[in-house]
Each structure stands twice: as C-alpha cells, then as structure tokens.
Amino acid sequence: MIRFLLIWLAFATPLCAEVLTRDQLSAMILAPYELGQPVNDKGVWTLLNSGGGEAGFVFETAPLAPLPGFSGAPIDLLVLLDREGRFIDVRLLHQNEPIFVSGLGEAPFRAFLEQYRGHSINEPLVVGTPYGSGGTASDNVYLDGVTKATASVRIAHDSILAATLAVAREKMQGVGAGPAPKPDPAHDEALDWKALLDQGLVGRLQVSEAQLDAAFKGTTWAHDGAGADPEAPFIDLYAIDLGPPSLARAVLAPETLAEIARFTARAPDDELFLLIEAGQHGLVSEDFVRNTAPDRLTAVQDGLPLVLRDADILPELAADLPPELSDATKMVVRLDRRLGFDPTRPWELRLQAVRQHGMFQAEVGSAHFPVALQTPERFFLRPAAPERLSPFAEALRNRATDLWALAGFLALLIAALLTQSRLAGLRAFTPVRLTILALVIGFVGFWGQGQLSIVTVMAVARGLVAGGLEVLLYDPFGLAVWAAAGLGFLLWGRGFFCGWLCPFGAMQEFAHHAGRLLRLPRIEPPRSLARALLWTGPIAATGLIAVAFLAPEHAEAAAELEPFKTAITMHFDRPWPYLIWAIGWLAVSTVWFKGFCRSVCPLGAVMRLGGLLRLRAFIPRRVECGKPCQLCKVRCAYGAIKPTGEIRYSECFQCLDCVAIHDDKSRCVPLVLAAKRARRVA
Template identity: 35%
Template sequence: MVPTKSDVTLSRSARCLCTYYWLLVLLICLAIIRATPAWAENDIIFRDTAIEDRILEIFPKATRLDEKLAHPPAWPVYQLNELLGYAFESNDLVDLPGFSGDRVNLLIGINTAGVLEGVQIIHHHEPIFLHGLGPEPLLEFVNQYPGRKVSDRIIVGGKKSGTGTDGTAYFDGVTKATVSVIVINDTILSSSLQVARAMLDGFSQSPPATAITDNYEPKPWQELLQLGYLKRWHIAPDMLEAQLGQSLDSYAVDLNFDYNPEDGLDIYYAYLNSPIIGRNLLGEQEFARLTEKLKPGQHALMVFSRGILSYLEDEFRPGTVPNRISITQEGLSMPMRDINFYSYSNSLLPAEYEDVENINVFVINSQTGLDPSGEIALNLNLTLPRNHLISDSATFTDNYQLPKKLFNEAILPEVDQSQNKPLWQRIWENRAADILVLLLGLTVLTVVFVYQEKFTQKAKLFAWFRGGYLAFTLFFIGFYTQGQLSVVNIYTLLLEIYNGFSLDVFLLDPIIFILWVYTAISLVIWGRGLFCGWLCPFGALQEAVAWVGTKLRIKQWKITPSWHRRLLWLKYVILIVLVGMSFYSLRLAEQMAEVEPFKTAITLVFVRYWPFVLYAIALLGLGLFVHKFYCRYICPLGAGLAVVGKLHIFEWLSRRKECGTPCQLCHHRCGINAIEPSGKIDYDECIQCLECVVILRDDSQCAPARVEKKRQQREQIQAVQVFE
C-alpha cells in the first residue's frame, strides 16, 4: 500500500514530536546533573564533618567532650571542668517519620539551663527541600530554635511570629513544607525534653506520689524484710546457669569464691526516701545526711549484695551510672547514678550483714518521672566472658512494690492535653477548614459522576461547570493546599509495605491522604479517569493551556495511530524504571522523578532553578500542539493509576449502538484518542472528561441523534400532510 501525502505528514509530525520529547528528557537530565553540585555544596546532608567537630560548632567555648552516655545517649560538653551542656542526636531518642517516611536526624545542643544552643541537620530525606526549595529555608527554620528553652511551648506556622503574652513562641514555618517542619519541631522538642528531664533540674512535673515524712517508727531489719520494705532478691545458681547457658565454672574469673557457689546471689535493695525505711536502714544521723544531700524531687535507692557474683561490674567507678543494674517502670528506663554516699563514712549495717558487699546509694532524678508508689523493676544485666573471645549474656528482673500508705498523692498541674495528641491528629485539626472544602468538592464531583446523564444534558452549562471545577482543582487543591499527587507517593507506599506498613506516615498530610483514598475508591469504580481528568492540578493546568491554544487557533499536530500506540508505552517504561530505582536508591529515584513537572509548576509555582522551569514550560508548550501531551505519553503516575484502574467494575460512560458504526464523531472529537474507531472507550487512557456523554445527550451534536430527530420531524410533517 502506497502511503498518502497525509500519512507522510503525520509520520513526520510524530518523528518531530519524539525528537522534541527526547530533547526535553536531555534537558531535565542536564538540570539534575547541573543542580546536584549545588545541593551537595549547600545541603548539610552531604557534609563529612565529624560529629565532635559539629558539637564544637554548637558549643564554641567547649574544650572537651566526655564519652557518650548510655542513658540518655548524649555527650556531656565541658569548658575545662565546667559542664556547659549536652549534645545528642535525635535519632537516638525519638522515632518520628517525616513526610518521606524517613526520620530527620538532628544534632541538638542544650546548656545546663535547658536552653537550646544550636540545631544542626545530620540527615534528612524531605523531597521538598532536597529537590525543590533547597536547603536555605530549612536552615532558616531550625535557626529559630537557639535561645529557646526546651520546655517552651512553640507553635509553628501560626498567624504571627515572636513571643505571645503567655510566653508561647510563634515560629515562622516554611510554605509548602508544613508537614516537614512540624515533624522537625516535634523531633527537636521531644528529644531535648528527654535529655533535660534525665540530666537537668527543673524540667519535670511533680512526682505522682511523695513519701510521707512523719511516719517513722522503729522496726528491726527482719520486719522490714517481712513487710517488703527491704527486698531480698535471690538468684539461685541453677537460674544463673539456665540463663547463661553454661556452668558457672565457665566464668571462674568473674566468680567470688569467698562465698559458697551453691548460695547463688542475693541482692538487697530498698527505697530510702520514706523515713520508716530509710531511717531504720541508715540510722537517724545518716538518714538526715541523705535528706540534706538529695535535691527536691530526687529518689534514693540503696543496694547491696552477697554471693558468688557482684551486681556491679569490675570497672564500676563511684559516682557513675552502673551498667549491670538498672531500674525501669512501665517499660521506661529510669537512669540511676551512684552518689558515692559512703566515700567518707562507713555504713552502719547491723552485725548480721557484715558479709555483704557493694553497699551503694543510687539517686534517680525527678526528671525521669519515677512514681515511687508504683511497681518498680530492678534489672540485672550480666555479660560474663568464658574467654577473651566468647561471652555469654543473661538478664534477670525483680519487682518492687511499696504500699500506697507510705506516700502522699500529689496533684499534678494541668497539662495541655492537645500536645499529647498524635502529630497527625493535630495537623488534621489545624487544617479542618481545608479538609471540609475538599470533602465538599469531592462530594459534588461524585454526585455529578453518579448522575452524569442528567448533568450533561445542557452542553454549555456543563462546560461552565467543568471549567469551574478545574479552576478549583488548580487553585485550591494544587496551589493552595498542595494536593498534587505524585509518583513519589507510590514510592512511599511501596517502601512502607516493604519495610512494615504504618498508617501514621500517610496521615501527616490530610489533603494528600484524602485524595489518595478517594482516588483508590474511584479507580475500582470508574478507573483512572476521574483523578486524571478532574483532580490532578497539573492536568487542570494543561487543560487551561489547551483552551488557550484553541482560542489562539493553533493548529494541532496529528499523530498516527501506530505512533500513538508506541508512545503510550513510554509512561509505563518510566514508571517501571522509577519504582525499581526506589528500592535501589530512594534519593536517586526522587531525583529521577523530576520527569514529573508537578513540583516545579504546582508546588513551587515556577519559582525554581531555571532548567526545571524551562522543562515544565516546554511540556506545557507542547500541550498547545498536542492535547495533554504529558498526561498521554509521559506521566508515570497516570501509568500507575491505569494499571490499578484495569480492575474497575463499571464502564460508566454512555454509548450508542451507532458509535463507531457508522458514527466517528466522538472518536474524532476525543482530545486524547481514548475512543477507538470502533467506538469502544479505552478506559486505561480515558480521562473521563464526559465530553462524549455531552455529545450523546445533545441532539445538535450527536449525528445519530440528529438523524433520528430529522426522521421524527419528517414523520410528523408527513402525518400532518396526510391528515390535511
């Protein structure tokens, strides 16, 4: 068959179109390569500075750092022998996922007064900063924290900035990065408060219970043991061997053979703040000394032992935190520190306890929130070496519960319960108005789709409705609420499923969450078209460009069916590459996702590095010549939705038996070639603009309807003539 002149023209147009597209792909690749050095230069995620050097940047007066503590995991920072404060990584203390699903790891410094000295970003994976706004807005945001007390109430992104009359601090947020900065704020405050409560005075609430101070009565030691005020914790040799998995003979180096191995280990411990316990154990003079030594809200625990093992490690030093023993309450660790109580005086234990060892008094700070009237767990963590290569570990736990009658219940100050709500819930409450408007808009769209035949009866009125709804999508959903769905959301979903699904990650952005839920439901019912044709902001922007092209009477490029079918596969190839890359390198996959112009055009409203802007404008420019070029041939999100949309239940759009045979009007009118010559609708490509339904319902447009109408008119005329 000899190709016609028209076919040759169409093939040339298609080849020209492909050449144009690959030039665009080259342009975006060059943009990424060109922009990456700028990110690497300015974004602290790429800094190789040692953590110690970073801490010294936060504390410029510091002369030395102590080793990192275990509880809490923080570095004490000194100027000579003066403690300046503590530095710590947020990832060691909190687990709050950011918008990308990954945590933002911060290096934070607080001084001894609980004031933030500085915040540095060690690692983050927030796409809006990495591949959009750049690092400067993020740095400006975290630079608002130095000088603030960790107990301050801070509101991010409020209607004002500065400090309110009630002491509340109002911080400037980052437009288009609301979720990210709220997560960062919670990360800074949560981790800082944990360190402050553990290490600094004045940062905890009053304890839930305090020891009654006037309940002393003399009691012998045996009675204290019987009442449970003094606890004896016996660990038999067979229990030790069962947990360690070896005979005690295997650990000869660590055993104390001054005792009979068959006796095992006895650990004695008691809460000393209650006079009926502390005064009887220590004696009146020593109890008074302890009371004077303790700071308000601190708790004292006496521990001693006898047996074949020690509850203290060989390298334990007075005045430090022990490794072998610890206390927990309700699963929370309560750091305890030896106060070296018997450095300058001997213990006054009775004669029957002359053979006990390691008599120590440990203090638990008020910031831990310990409730002495609640159940306390004492933990023994043993790691015993069999030789210089092999060690065995075992953990034992004993519970200690004092009667409530020894304590006064304290009334806690009122707490702002709103701060105890989950982060996602607070975000949803703050965006209640946006959510309500969006739900109203989605309800209207659903009603129109359900009753499409009724709403499409008047072509002009429906055209106005569609134009108005696309404006709502572009300006409200897109520019205002930042509700542009992206293939990056698919990355997050797949990686969450792969790593262990957590709904909280997706609830952080209510607009995105609601749109995804609605889109998922609509995919099953109608296919991909409802989102792509009505709820995609960039799609709405392309519709606006196409409308401008129509008004300017720009001639459209025609694409042959064979080239159209080939180009349709392009977006699926892009989708497969991007999703596959996300499992190899999420950062690289996010960079490659710049094939989507959504961030440039919708999120940043074209305020961005010039190659990205040029790429987005070029794609929109193509839309002047090829209706919704990007949606049809490039969009990986549309490809992903089309794959899932194959499961749709209904083929909702109305058809007539004449569609395709002989009528080809809808086929020629369809701007994205989703109606085949046979009249069948390709729901994988259809954006469900409902224009074909409007044509079918309009007697002045639908050819079969016009023929039927003329036939009826002729019959009426003939009937009148016969009657006359």
Template identity: 40%
Template sequence: MLLALAGHAAAGVMTRAGIQKALPPPLTVGERDAQLPVWPIFKQDATTTVLAGYVFESIDFAPIPGFSGTPFNLLVALDPKGTFLEVRVLSHHEPVFLEGLGEGPLFRFADQYRGLSLQQNIKIGSNANRGEQSSSANVYIDGVAKATASVRILNQSLLSSALRVARARLGFAAGQDPDRVARVRQDTYSPMNWEALLKAGLVSHVRITQGMVDKAFDGSGVEQPAAGHENDTFSDVYIAWLSAPPVGRNLMSDAGWKHLLGRIDEGDHAFLVIASGPYTFVGDRFVRGAVPDRLTLKQNELPLELRDLDLDEPLALPASLRGADAKVFRVIGPAGLDPTHALDFALRVTREKGIVYPERIARSFALRYTLPAEQVTMPASDDKGWQGIWRARAWELAVLAAALAWLTVVLARPKWIVATPARLARFRTGYLVFTLVFIGWFAQGQLSIVNITAVVQAVASGRDLGFLLYDPMTVVLWAFVALTLLVWGRGTFCGWLCPFGALQELLAQAARFAGVRRIRLHRELDAKLKRVKYGVLAVIVGLAVMSPAWSDRAVEVEPFKTAITLGFVRSWPFVAWAAGWLLAGAFVYKGFCRYLCPLGAGLGLLGRVRLLRWIPRRSECGTPCQTCRHRCEYQAIRPTGTIVYEECFQCLDCVAIHDSAQRCAPLIAKERDRVIPIRPLPVAAGSRT
C-alpha cells in the same frame, strides 16, 4: 495502610570525632553513654570541668518519616535546663528542599531553635504571632512557605527526641509535652476554711510518729535516740496545692494570691508544705530559694524538682500551725507534672552510725497527695501532632469535601450537565479553575509520584506510614481517588483533580481560542508513546527501592513541584522543563499527562480494578459511527468503538455526544428514518374546501 506500624530501621551515624567538629571549643565531647545513644558535653569553668549538656541524633529517638518517607536526622545539643545549644540538619530526603526551594530555607528554619528551650511551647507561626507577652510560655518560629508538612515533621522529630532525652537525663517528665498534660482548673473557687479544705482533700495530712521512725531504722545498726513514747509526734506534715484557686485564694489575701501568680509561669505549680514537731523538712543547711534536702517529690517514679519560692505572704492557718515551718515550693511546667496522677512526696530522715567515720543512713517516709478530680481539666488538643494539623486546616478540608461530593454527584448522574455543550463547558472550566487555584496553588494538594515512592521506601525499610497524616489534603484526595479508581478508573483524578493537568487544559483552551491548531498524532504513534509513561513509572519505583538518592532525582520528571508547589520559583532548568510541557500542550493536547506522567501510569494500572464500564455505548459505535473517536482529544477510543479506560480522562464529551440527538450519528439516522404520517390541515370555520 495509613495506620500500619512497623519496626524502626533507623540509627545515628555520628561519631565522637564528628560531633566534636560540630561543637567546637570551649565544648568538649565525652564518651557515648552506655545506656542511651547520647554524648555528654563539657565545658571548662575556672579550674573545674562542668556538664554543659548532652548531644544526640534525633533519628535514634524519633525516626518520624518525612514527606518523602525517610526520617529527618538532626544533630541536637541540649543544656542541663533543656535549652537548645545546637540544632543542625544532618540528612533529609524532602523533595521540596532537594531541588525545589533549596536547602537554605530548611537550614535557616532549624537555626531558629538555637537558644529556645523545652520549657517553652514552641509553635510554628510567623512574625505576626510575636506580639505575645515576654513572659508567655509560647514562642513562635517562622515556617517555610510551600513546605508546611516538611517543617512540621521536623518540628515533631526535634521535640519528640529532645523530650525523651530530657526525661532520661535532665529530670523532665516521662516524655510528656506540656501541651499534653492536664491542667488545674481556674474556675473552681468557693469560700472554704481550713477544715473544709482538709475534708475536700485539697489539703493532705500525714502524721509520722516516733515509733514509725524507730521501726524504719531497726536492723540498720543506727544508735536510736533516747526512748520516747512510740505514739509521740515525730513530724506532722500538711501539703496543699497552693496554685489551685480553692486553696490559694482561701489561704492567701487577694494581694498575696496575685503575688503568687506573678511569681510562677504558665504551667508551673506551687505547693504549700507545713510541718511541725521535733523534725521538719527545713534542715540546718536549708537556704531560701534552694532545693530542700529533706523533702523530695516523685510522680510515676520520676523525680521532680521542688524549689523554694522564697514567699513570705501571710497565710490563713489554724492557730495550731501558726508557729510551724511553712514553705511554698515550685515545680516548673516543663517537668511534666500531671495533676491527674498522685504526687509522691517523701520526708527524708537521716541518722549516723559510727563515731570516727560515721556512716549516714537515710529512710524516707511517704507523703502522698492527690488533687481531687473535679479540680482538673484535660487538655483540649495536641497541636503538635498530625491531629492539630487537621484541626488547623478544617475549613480547607470542608471546602474540599464539598467539592468532591459535588463532583461525585455530577459524574454519577451526568445527564443534566451534558444536556448542552455550553453547560458542560462552563462546568468543566469552572471546576478546573477551582482545582488549579484552590487545590493546587492554595491548599498544596497536588498528588505526585513522590507519594507512591515515599510509601515504597517506608515499607521497604520497615518504617511506619504515619508521615502521610501530616498532609491532610493529600490524604483526603488519595482516599477519594482510591474509591473512584474502583468505580470509574483513572479519569476522575487525571481529568478533574490534578492541578497540573488543569493548568495544561486551561492553557490549551486559551491557545485554541487564540487560533492555535492542535496536532493529532496518528493512532499507532499515539499508542506507542502512551507506553513510555509505564517505563518511567517502573524506573522510578525501582530506584525508590534500590537507590533513594537517585529516586529523589528521577521524580523530577514530574513538573508538578515546579508549576504547582513552588509556583515556578525555581532554577531555570526546572522552569524550562515545566514551561516546555505546558507549551507542548497547546499543540499536542495534554501531552505530558498522556505520554510521560508516571503518576498517571500508576493510576492507570490501579484503575484496571474498576467495577463499571460506565460510558454508554451503542451497537453502532465504531461500526459504522466514529464520531466519538474523532472528537476524543485523548484518543482513548479504539476504531471499534471500545473505550480504553486506562487512557480515559472522564471529560464527559463522548457521554454528551451519546445523549445528543443533534450530535450522535445513530440518533440522527434514526430521526431521519422515522416515518412521519400525513394528516390534513384542520379546516377553519367559514372557509371553502
């Protein structure tokens, strides 16, 4: 289910008028693009109107479902260089921001993107990360505590949609994130002369002859120049990846190499282009520091900008090339140039046809360059997707996996734990503290009915379920719960792994220690109240399909978010609701879990597929023995002795009683009925009989 894919059913909602209100003067919004759901925005520059960028909605390009199953929709404005002019949240259904933290932290998080650029590697961090050098390509923005998964999905939605627009309208690479592109290795330097560089493929050479050019213009009507020999050189071009250490360090002095590295940013590339002959890439109108008009570069059919670095460092070139035109051009990192793919340079030759109003006709001559594979390293990771989140939380997942493995062993082979009441009590209390503190408050692994409604809403609207992968703790816990539902039923989660349930039980233990007497409801009233949670579940799931907005409100019946996710940092009605149920649990044992919890109801229904009746029973259980039923705090044992597994919390108390010769009535009766043979005492030596 986690890997299922479905078509997107999302679309933008903004109109031109609405966008104009969001982007006040001096910006003006043009007509929507006919091919792409973007609007150009313009600004007045003296007497001319210039393009200021593009504005779009993220949901049109990257409808990544949020934690609730519904995608964020962001209004995003990019300038021509990929800088964010505006990032605004138009809509969302994130539970933690709707009634939890409030929307203020979400809006402040989005505001941080304004002024940042796709040329930067934007990472979610904290102020502690901001000791980076000002020249670094990395920029850190503050996350939101208690909402890590939600803000990461927003970040992914923003960057994915912005890169798609940048690729299509700003000339960036084909949607490639700078972190996902291969890199030129920096550890491959070895001394090499010019001939060795040519032989190794680090320098590419193309010779264009006069005959090749004349043939290209045949049939164009262009008047050919004075005839020369077709084998004469028209242009002799060499291309080298100057920022690759084997090239740059061999062709430049140490000072020149350091100067080059100081002129380019991390992820940028520098190329040396040399041309000799009657025609070179340096035309009459070439300006230092500008983009050449005769030389172009494409990769995978995507144009990439070459810009002169205006570098005059001496180069170790052969004598035949020392008088040739030589320039160093830069391609910026965010353009997405991938060193593993071929580069298609082209030398553009232009000729004129006609005299009065001459027509310019151009032909391009391919100059392909491929960096040898041994000079390239693939990216080690992609920390912007869900894979990076899993790697970042590896140690937390390892702790959780170890705890789940230990719990599995205990539940599968409980005899050692239940051997004495004290041992079971110590183990259970210790594990509940771990569940509350580590799984709940620290790792934010509280499963919720929201997880179920999110899946229902995603399936109903035809969205994929990949959003689940952004919360690895939840995924692992749900996987474990799914397996244990098949084996033991609902009790494994509700009795051992629910942080709110653990909090209720620990407070109930404290109340009993303080002398508070518990109220045990009559079994008929208890049975009726237990049906309420199934009605609550039905209402919430129905609203998830018919009215997601009301579903977002209905799930607040769970106090999990207030007590666990937000640590009671919330408005008073929600705190009062959660505190009220915790207080009630001191008198009616785990009342919320037993009578109102919609997640418990869902697990109870799913748990009906369990494979085992794992709690041992005797023929005397229920007739006549009622010990386990009277001791069961959850009232999950019928008078007949039958276990109601849908209401069992797997506390192991009845298992401990069943195995105890001091607590199990049938075992005690058997011990009393056992005939003890009378044997004479042994006679001591020297005594009288």
C-alpha cells in the same frame, strides 16, 4: 521470587542512618565546646566546656525520636543542650524531605532551626506560622514556620521536642522516661459533682480581685484595673481529667461524651482536661486561634514544660452540675502522654493574668497563678512499652477548615458526575468544566497543596516493605484527595482524578484552550507512535520506584520527572532548568492535548492500575457506535475510543465529550438518522 526480592530490598535500604561516630561528631563541635564521653548507645554524648567541665549534652534526634518524614526516613538533627536546658544549637544532619531536597532547598529549613538557639526547654515552644499565634504577652514562644513545608517543619519540631525532653528527663531531672499510663476503660466508679469535689478529683484555682492587686503590687500595673470589689472572684477555675471514663461521665453531657470518645479513638495518646472558668478572667485572649496552644495557659511537670493544645471541642456539661457553671467559660485542652506527660504524678497548670498600662502602645504586664493537679493512679493502667507518636489527629485539626471545604467541593463534584448526562448536556458545559478546573488549580493545588505525586507512591512502596506509612498522616489534605481518587477508581476508573482533580492536568487543559484562541495548529502523533507513548509512563513509574529502593538518595532528584512540584508546590519559583521543564510541557499542551498526561506521567501510570478496580462501564454506547458511526472516536481528544466504538477506560479522562454527543439529537449520527426516518414515515 517476589517474596525474596521484597526481603532483600528491606535489608538493602534501611530507613535510618547509623549513629554518628566520635570522629564525625567531634568535627561538628565548635569552640569553646568539645565532645565528651558517650552517655548511651542512642547517640547521646556529654558536652565539655573549654576547661574540661561538663557543659551539657550532645545528641541526635533520629535514634531518640524516629518520626518518619515523607521519604520514609526520620529527619536527623544534632542538638547541643546546656545543663540549664537551653539550646546551644540545633543543626541539620540529614533529611530527605521532597520540599527541601529540590523544592525550597535546605536554606529555609536551616533558618527555621536557628530559632531554637538561646531558647530553653522550660519555655512552651510552639510552631506559630501557619498554625496561629496568641494574644499579647502570651507565655508561649512562637517559632516561625516555613510556608509550603508545614508538615515537614512539624515533623522536625516534634522530633526535637521528643528527643530533647527524653534526654532532659533522664539526664537532667533524674526522672525516668518510662511509658506513660493510660486511662483504664474497665475502671468504673459512680461519681457526681459533689463526690468529685470531696475526693479532690477537681483541681480548683480561686483568685480574688484583692489577690490580683497583691500580685501586681509595687509594679507599673498596680493601679490598672483596680477598683473592683476586693472579694469578687477574678479567677474561679476548675480542672477535671477527662481521660478516665468515670470522671468524664460525671461532668459531661452525653453528646460531648460521644465527641470525646471519637476524639480518643483518633488520638488515643492525648489526655483531655476540661477547664471551667467561672470568674471574670476567662481562659484565652481575644486573639486566640482554635486548635493551637492556649495563649494564657501553660503546663509544667518535673520543671519541664508540657505541650498544651486546644482540642477544638465545645463541651456541654452534665445536667446535674451547678447552674452557675453552665454560663462559665469552658474549654477542653489536651496533653500528649507520649511526650512524657504523666497525669498520675504532680503537675501544674498555670493561668496568666494580663494588665496593660497606658493608652497608646500600652505596656503589658502579667502575673501567673498555678493550680496543682494529679489524678489518682487507680484510674489508669501502665503499658509495658511506649507507643509511637501519631500525628494524624494534630494535622487533621490544623487543617480542619480546608478539609471541610475540600469535602464540600468533592461531594458536589461527585454528585454532578453521577448525573453525567445532565452535566454533559448543559449548554454551558465547557464554561462549567473550566470553572471546576480553575477551582482545582487554585484551591486543591496552590492553596491546599493537594497535587498528588509519584513521590507519595514511592514513599508508600518503601513503607510497605520496610514499615512506616505514618508519613501520609502529616498531610490529611493530600490523603483526602487520595481517598477521593480511590473512590473514583471504583466509579469511573482513572478518569475522575486525571480528568477532574489533577491541578497540573487542569493547567494543561487551560493551555490547550489558549492554543485554540491563538489559532495554533493542533498536533496529534501518528496512531502507532501514540500507542507506543502510552508505555513511557509505566516505564517511568517502574524506574522511579526502583530508584526509591535501590538508590534512595537519588529518588527525589529522579522524581523531578514530574513538573508538579515546580508548577503547583513552588508556584513556578524555581531555577530555570525546572521552569523550562514545567513550562515546556504546558507549551506542548497548546498544540498536543495534555501531552504530558498521555505520555510521560508516572502518576498517570499508577492511576491506570487503579482504574482496573472500576466496577462499571459508565459511558453509554449504542450498537451503531463504531459500526458504522465514528464521530465520538474522531472527536475524542484522548484517543480513548477504539474503531469498534468501545471505550479504552485505561486511557479515558472522563471529559464527557462523547457523553454529550451521545445524548445530543443534533450531533449523534444514529439519532439524526432515526429522526430523518421518522420524518419520512410521517
């Protein structure tokens, strides 16, 4: 029965919409253009001008580049491209990204897409904010991203590039978009530096000071920087393909080879190149931000730009390489073979040289020096079919600093909780706990956007049935918090996340402390009602997952049952109905401790299920607990202790109050009575 239901749901809820019909597309094409004839069955059409001549192409991105978004479905965009490769327009057809459905709204997304107009596919387009931009006069074209929607904008940008370059290669350049080759791991050659040079396996660009002066001759910058030795090397660039293992072994130290192997395991479709610049120029400007597109380097193949990015690897060279290369500027860059790059066909790496004229508000000029590169076919294998884009390594490097900080925070938190008796026994335990919760709200929540949500559970549920869990890889920070919650299931049950890592839960706890300072009454529902409210979360979670399958167009609206997006993702910057819902629950928490967590929260219901994986009973108990001592039960703010003294771990938030009582000789009733008996005996 379950198998039949899953199969039915898979067919009942397709992830991708069908290609638009001619009538639908015609209504979207505005004068002076009109729709021509279909080019293929993947949504590519010719675009006609007012005279009936072919002006370019019209196509949807979803059929050509079905990169899944957070809803499990691709972001579908309409691209109008002229015959010279310039974007006439990029429009949003359909998206179901949570942040744009009911968070920021679609306005900032549409504003982001407007930036493509007038730009050419021959320009190296890069999402600049928040990935960082380069120095003055960089050849890269930086598009402003959308704050709080980093992953969704990245998905849209990669979809546009992948679909547009596929159309351009096939229809405008006459180059087939077949599968790119991959390095052959079985191919082995004994090579050294001399052999690499003799066989032309190292690309080299040499530009003297005289050649640089000649490049700027007759311009405003002709005499800026002049006066150096004309024969001195201004640029002495070496470029080596690190994809083939034989080439990498010939130039890299063992430590760097191991790092390259780890990188390749994470991103098997990236082709790495080692760049060594032994002249005076260098490779990037002082403003360059690692993990982004190099601002002084661009790459072109078949007349189309290649997506060139820094690999964030600091290479060490092999010991037998010439000594003068050891002190040279070194960098490892990457090119994505899935976006059409083929290292076995000719391509160009272009290095930009910049001069400035004037002291104040200097006028910047540039000259470009190309080096032709091509790696022999013998080092590669050609796969039979292309593989799907994998964004994880890209997103991982973009958030490397945040992830390291999160890893350190989680390591310290887990270490502290593993010695829970010491932590709970601190005289300043409450200030310590509130400090940790403040960090969770500020760093994990507001800064890292690591508030877990039932939306992710809904997307995973759909992905498990229909395939496509790649959406998780666009948010490595959130994925790390999920991993920590999973580890917490084994050690402490649901309490690790719900009690220590949930930003909105932490907000409710601060609200409750504010209620105590304001001397508001503390309200607890009757025991029968409190037990009944424990079922509202599972019912809500079940209903939301059902909506994700049966009515996915309403899934994001239904997920607003959680106030997390309003409070954490949007920083309370939303219309008043959402604010009333989120702030109302915080107000409730001032009198009813964590009311949302203990009743409606659908994510808490999922965490309860995860808590079934708990391997141990981590809260110590005595035989007197519950028989007759009821102190811990009375003091438990969550009502998670049975009258018999046993802990209901499915309801325990790991606040450690009962642990503090258990180890306190002045508060634990059995310990107090034992001490009195000992004094009487003495």
